[in-house]
Every structure is written in structure tokens, then in C-alpha cells.
Amino acid sequence: MGSITTKDGDGAVTTIRANCPSCGDVQLTADDLTVRVCADDERGSYCFRCPECLGAVAKEASRRIVDLLVSSGVRMQVWRLPAELSESRVGAPLTPDDLLDFHLLLTSDSWFEQLATEVRRSLNR
Ligand SMILES: [Zn+2]
Numbered sequence: 001m002g003s004i005t006t007k008d009g010d011g012a013v014t015t016i017r018a019n020c021p022s023c024g025d026v027q028l029t030a031d032d033l034t035v036r037v038c039a040d041d042e043r044g045s046y047c048f049r050c051p052e053c054l055g056a057v058a059k060e061a062s063r064r065i066v067d068l069l070v071s072s073g074v075r076m077q078v079w080r081l082p083a084e085l086s087e088s089r090v091g092a093p094l095t096p097d098d099l100l101d102f103h104l105l106l107t108s109d110s111w112f113e114q115l116a117t118e119v120r121r122s123l124n125r
Pocket residue numbers: 020021022023024050051052053054055
């Protein structure tokens with residue numbers, strides 16, 4: 001993880017050395033990287049496209065690395081976990097049979113009404 005180092009170049013350009021799994025250490029500038037921080041749990045990561053093999057590289061980043069990269073001029077994106085994660089789940093998990101039933105249900109014109117009736121019935125159980 002902690003394979004990021006930065007070095008101030010001659011001008012205003014900071015060289016950032018990061019590690020590509022295929023190529024090893026590669027030299028980047030702030031524009032080449034993106035830092036992503038999750039607003040919900042504050043986990044950080046950074047990603048870049050390797051200048052040598054053009055592969056996409058993404059790594060977890062500690063707070064220290066995030067601060068280091070942001071202070072070097074790397075743009076930061078804040079993202080949120082999908083809202084689905086906090087939804088409450090009731091009932092048994094779907095099975096392949098359920099999926100097949102649903103598929104067949106969708107072939108009828110009144111599928112929505114039938115589905116609504118089923119849902120109402122299951123909630124009143
Ligand atoms: Zn590479």
C-alpha cells in the first residue's frame with residue numbers, strides 16, 4: 001500500500017511514484033491520479049492508468065497517503081456507499097425458482113397488479 005512517494009520537480013510539477021502490479025514503480029504527475037474517499041466510512045483509495053502498460057491500477061490508501069496525494073494536487077472524488085446497503089431485508093433470499101416465476105409473471109399483461117397483490121399478501125402474513 002504505502003508505495004507512494006512524491007518529489008517536487010523543477011517547476012511546479014510534483015512527480016509521484018506509484019507502483020503498477022505489472023511494471024513496478026512508475027512516474028506520474030498529479031493529473032494522472034485520482035483519489036477517492038468514501039464519505040460513509042472514510043476509506044480512501046487512489047487509481048491511475050499505468051503509463052507503460054496502460055492498465056488501470058487501484059489501491060487502498062491510508063489517510064496519510066490521501067493527504068499526501070491531495071496536497072500534491074491530485075483531484076479528489078468523494079463517493080457514497082450504495083443506499084441498498086442500508087435497506088432492511090425481509091423474507092428468504094431469492095432462489096432460481098423465484099427468478100423463473102418472475103420471468104413467467106412478466107409475460108402476462110397484468111404482471112404489475114399480480115406482483116402488487118403478492119407483495120401485499122406477503123406483508124400481511
Ligand atoms: Zn503497468
